[in-house]
Amino acid sequence: MTTHPMTLVTVVCEALARQPLLEILREHGVRGYTLFPVEGAGNKGDRPADIEEFGNIQVEVILPEAEANRLLENLASRFLSRFLGIVYTAEVRVLRPTKFETHRS
Amino acid sequence: MDLWQSIRLNVASPPLLFFALGVVSVLLRADLRLPEPVYVLLSTYLLMAIGFKGGVALNEAGFSQVWLPAVAAVALGVVIPLWCYGILRMGLRLSAVDAAAIGAHYGSVSAVTFVTALQYLASIQIPYENYASAFLAVMESPAIVVGVLLGRWAGQKGQWLGPDMRRVLHEALLGRSVFLLVGSLLAGFICGSRGAESTHGFFVMPFEGVLTLFLFEMGMVAARRLGDLRRVGVGLVAFGLVMPVLHGAVGMVVGHWSGLSPGGSFLMAVLAASASYIAAPAAMRLALPEANPTLYLTASLAVTFPFNVTLGLPLYAQMVRWWLGTFP
Numbered sequence: 121m122t123t124h125p126m127t128l129v130t131v132v133c134e135a136l137a138r139q140p141l142l143e144i145l146r147e148h149g150v151r152g153y154t155l156f157p158v159e160g161a162g163n164k165g166d167r168p169a170d171i172e173e174f175g176n177i178q179v180e181v182i183l184p185e186a187e188a189n190r191l192l193e194n195l196a197s198r199f200l201s202r203f204l205g206i207v208y209t210a211e212v213r214v215l216r217p218t219k220f221e222t223h224r225s
Numbered sequence: 226m227d228l229w230q231s232i233r234l235n236v237a238s239p240p241l242l243f244f245a246l247g248v249v250s251v252l253l254r255a256d257l258r259l260p261e262p263v264y265v266l267l268s269t270y271l272l273m274a275i276g277f278k279g280g281v282a283l284n285e286a287g288f289s290q291v292w293l294p295a296v297a298a299v300a301l302g303v304v305i306p307l308w309c310y311g312i313l314r315m316g317l318r319l320s321a322v323d324a325a326a327i328g329a330h331y332g333s334v335s336a337v338t339f340v341t342a343l344q345y346l347a348s349i350q351i352p353y354e355n356y357a358s359a360f361l362a363v364m365e366s367p368a369i370v371v372g373v374l375l376g377r378w379a380g381q382k383g384q385w386l387g388p389d390m391r392r393v394l395h396e397a398l399l400g401r402s403v404f405l406l407v408g409s410l411l412a413g414f415i416c417g418s419r420g421a422e423s424t425h426g427f428f429v430m431p432f433e434g435v436l437t438l439f440l441f442e443m444g445m446v447a448a449r450r451l452g453d454l455r456r457v458g459v460g461l462v463a464f465g466l467v468m469p470v471l472h473g474a475v476g477m478v479v480g481h482w483s484g485l486s487p488g489g490s491f492l493m494a495v496l497a498a499s500a501s502y503i504a505a506p507a508a509m510r511l512a513l514p515e516a517n518p519t520l521y522l523t524a525s526l527a528v529t530f531p532f533n534v535t536l537g538l539p540l541y542a543q544m545v546r547w548w549l550g551t552f553p
Contacts, residue, residue, distance in 0.1 A: 134510065136506070136507055136510040136511065137510070139392075139511070140511070157261070164519070165452075165453065165456075165519070166449070166452075168449050169261060170258075170261060170264065170442075170445065170446050170449065171261070171264055171446060171503070172261055172264075172265065173506065173507055174506075174522075175261075202514040203514060
């Protein structure tokens with residue numbers, strides 16, 4: 121089976137940052153993402169998810185590498201300066217690359 | 226009844242005993258956990274029940290009796306953040322945004338504290354204005370708006386209204402709990418006593434049981450934040466214990482002046498004394514992200530909330546007894 125290289129960008133951040141994060145993704149023309157509630161701990165202490173608002177969320181999006189880099193810059197300057205969170209990337213291979221093209225309006 | 230008697234009576238009630246059990250379970254690492262949706266479900270039930278009951282009462286009482294205490298409640302929500310800001314700035318030397326954010330929490334209200342107070346009144350058989358949940362509904366937002374404006378005005382001279390003010394207002398005025406409460410009040414108002422009869426078995430009968438289960442969960446939620454007490458300092462912990470008493474006294478007087486019964490004045494005291502821990506943190510994270518969430522969340526959730534439901538309620542009842550003289 122032929123697969124194609126793409127970049128997976130993962131953001132783990134406080135659940136209350138959901139709307140601002142999704143807005144940034146929208147600005148980048150991201151069409152699809154996966155979001156799940158998670159909990160854990162970081163250098164600002166525990167993040168127990170006993171109440172949804174106090175927990176973390178993990179958002180995964182898959183993008184072409186160039187677009188992923190632009191997103192990272194944007195997240196670093198506008199998002200991580202305001203909210204608790206971490207961002208990391210990984211190289212992944214996908215079956216259908218057209219699913220992950222961004223389209224800016 | 227003296228103060229000790231009423232404290233004993235409050236603490237030895239099913240909701241409070243299970244609240245304590247929740248706290249103890251976390252302290253002893255008993256590893257009890259309710260699934261997260263339980264919190265949403267139980268709080269929805271409680272807000273719906275008190276909103277609906279309040280709406281039915283509103284239908285019977287009419288707005289002529291309600292508007293003055295409602296305006297008084299809004300006024301309390303507006304002014305409490307202002308003096309909290311002053312005290313936190315001058316007394317505790319907190320930064321402007323932190324002081325404004327904490328002020329917003331203390332001016333806003335905690336629905337759980339209010340619901341526990343309703344149950345407390347029911348258990349000692351004190352009558353109160355059943356439409357009091359309308360005051361809960363109107364008192365959540367004003368302080369959040371004032372706090373945000375205060376924090377922005379003090380924090381970043383100049384553009385304090387900011388382009389995202391619309392989103393902030395939406396967050397403050399249309400939070401989950403305000404929406405649900407106002408909607409349930411409206412539903413109760415439309416249905417009237419007919420609706421109260423048909424829902425009695427669901428909204429009234431299991432109420433104390435559901436509150437008990439909810440406070441069990443809240444005990445765990447509060448106790449998980451006790452570790453953060455060390456991070457916030459003695460000054461803020463003292464603030465979280467003293468301000469509710471002060472606000473309780475002010476709230477009681479304002480409630481009395483606006484024509485409420487002793488039971489209603491007690492509830493106004495509880496509303497003024499309580500601090501928000503869901504709506505206000507959510508709004509602050511978006512509108513004043515520079516403010517430190519550990520400070521406001523710990524003060525409100527790990528200090529003021531447990532204080533209010535255990536010692537606060539009997540203390541405010543005692544205040545009503547001392548000053549208004551007509552409380553069993």
